[in-house]
Amino acid sequence: MRKKILFIEDESALQKTFGDFLEKEGFELISALDGETGLKLAEKEIPDLILLDLILPKMEGVEVLKKLRENPKTKDIPVIVLTNVDDFEKLEKSLELGVKAYLVKTDFTLEEVLQKIKEELKE
Amino acid sequence: MLFEECKKYHLPLYRCPSFIFFVLGLINIFSILTSYSIANKIVEDPRIVALICAFLACFLLILSYFATKTFEALAESNRIKSEFVAIASHQLKTPISNLKFALEILMSGKKGKIEPEQIEYFQILKENTNRLKELAKDLLLVSKIEVGDFKLKKEEVDIRELTENVVKNFTPFAKAHNVEIKCYFEENLPKIFGDKEQIKDVIETLLDNAIKYSKKEKSLVEIKICKKQKEIYFEIKDQGIGIPKKDQKYIFEKFFRGSNVPKNEIPGTGLGLFIAKSIIERSGGKINLKSEENKGTTVSFTLPIFQKA
Numbered sequence: 083m084r085k086k087i088l089f090i091e092d093e094s095a096l097q098k099t100f101g102d103f104l105e106k107e108g109f110e111l112i113s114a115l116d117g118e119t120g121l122k123l124a125e126k127e128i129p130d131l132i133l134l135d136l137i138l139p140k141m142e143g144v145e146v147l148k149k150l151r152e153n154p155k156t157k158d159i160p161v162i163v164l165t166n167v168d169d170f171e172k173l174e175k176s177l178e179l180g181v182k183a184y185l186v187k188t189d190f191t192l193e194e195v196l197q198k199i200k201e202e203l204k205e
Numbered sequence: 206m207l208f209e210e211c212k213k214y215h216l217p218l219y220r221c222p223s224f225i226f227f228v229l230g231l232i233n234i235f236s237i238l239t240s241y242s243i244a245n246k247i248v249e250d251p252r253i254v255a256l257i258c259a260f261l262a263c264f265l266l267i268l269s270y271f272a273t274k275t276f277e278a279l280a281e282s283n284r285i286k287s288e289f290v291a292i293a294s295h296q297l298k299t300p301i302s303n304l305k306f307a308l309e310i311l312m313s314g315k316k317g318k319i320e321p322e323q324i325e326y327f328q329i330l331k332e333n334t335n336r337l338k339e340l341a342k343d344l345l346l347v348s349k350i351e352v353g354d355f356k357l358k359k360e361e362v363d364i365r366e367l368t369e370n371v372v373k374n375f376t377p378f379a380k381a382h383n384v385e386i387k388c389y390f391e392e393n394l395p396k397i398f399g400d401k402e403q404i405k406d407v408i409e410t411l412l413d414n415a416i417k418y419s420k421k422e423k424s425l426v427e428i429k430i431c432k433k434q435k436e437i438y439f440e441i442k443d444q445g446i447g448i449p450k451k452d453q454k455y456i457f458e459k460f461f462r463g464s465n466v467p468k469n470e471i472p473g474t475g476l477g478l479f480i481a482k483s484i485i486e487r488s489g490g491k492i493n494l495k496s497e498e499n500k501g502t503t504v505s506f507t508l509p510i511f512q513k514a
Contacts, residue, residue, distance in 0.1 A: 187299075188301060191306075
């Protein structure tokens with residue numbers, strides 16, 4: 083069974099690079115370009131992991147995270163935050179909400195992100 | 206409130222325009238009253254004195270009003286500038302990370318084999334994307350420091366391990382510059398207390414400076430870490446071009462670069478030491494620099510030792 087990853091990210095360039103990369107690595111990728119769609123897809127598809135950006139149209143990433151945690155169907159899905167917001171408070175807030183990793187886009191390579199995803203899915 | 210804008214500009218009270226205006230007004234009234242009461246005893250007709258005093262008071266008040274307005278405009282434009290830099294550098298991060306990821310895919314060869322003669326050009330793209338990334342990061346940090354929105358984590362850090370990792374990463378860069386790095390660590394160094402990522406940034410900045418400002422011929426960079434009383438002492442010494450005496454007092458200011466630096470040959474923004482100083486001081490330490498032109502530079506800093514509460 084291919085593992086399902088939901089990628090909530092409004093940059094279509096990143097949807098393309100990550101989509102290509104992760105599909106080649108054998109994952110099934112579902113993409114959402116805004117927070118609301120992301121939340122709906124999470125409930126409908128129940129992915130194995132969610133990659134979440136923080137600055138999103140329609141609904142902010144932290145808000146999405148809160149709503150995911152409130153819903154019993156989605157509350158146990160592991161979430162990795164992938165963002166360019168290198169902000170201490172956002173980081174603390176996300177960790178409080180139980181994210182597995184907080185990755186700043188400029189500081190990580192695709193390979194490193196892939197490692198984090200694999201680590202999470204193994205458990 | 207009257208002094209709310211002081212907070213907005215992140216200025217201490219004594220440098221805040223509206224506070225200065227308030228104090229000037231008080232002094233004004235006080236000195237007018239004093240001169241009136243003194244003059245009253247000497248001059249026959251106090252009405253003339255009153256008139257002159259009232260006129261002077263108005264004049265001084267108008268003058269100080271304009272002076273403070275000018276200060277306020279300056280403070281405001283400085284605030285807007287910092288905010289603009291923060292927004293712009295943050296906005297830059299999105300296209301830079303898009304570039305970086307796309308480049309990584311291309312260079313991995315998964316989208317078609319790369320011809321040997323293309324590798325060098327890919328390398329140029331990669332290096333310059335990296336430079337853009339560092340620049341955006343530095344600018345964002347500087348604007349955060351300026352608006353006082355700069356927070357440091359407080360964690361236990363093994364400075365020896367941290368330094369060894371940085372040195373390892375810099376070894377190819379040092380070799381390319383014909384520089385040898387030597388480390389002297391005191392045994393059983395205690396852990397320090399600070400923000401690991403930020404302290405790593407400081408060490409990287411200092412090592413990068415030491416290497417890139419080394420002279421063209423074979424050169425040595427020495428790093429020493431030891432315990433001094435209740436602090437950890439870190440020192441990095443190079444045999445580089447040094448900093449002229451007249452420049453040394455400005456060296457920790459932002460965008461300042463020594464006048465003897467061939468600026469087109471050695472890339473740099475003049476932000477590194479400014480950021481390093483802010484990080485070290487906010488972590489409860491001190492940073493120091495000694496330099497002699499053409500002989501070399503020694504930069505040292507101290508950081509508090511980690512203590513279990």
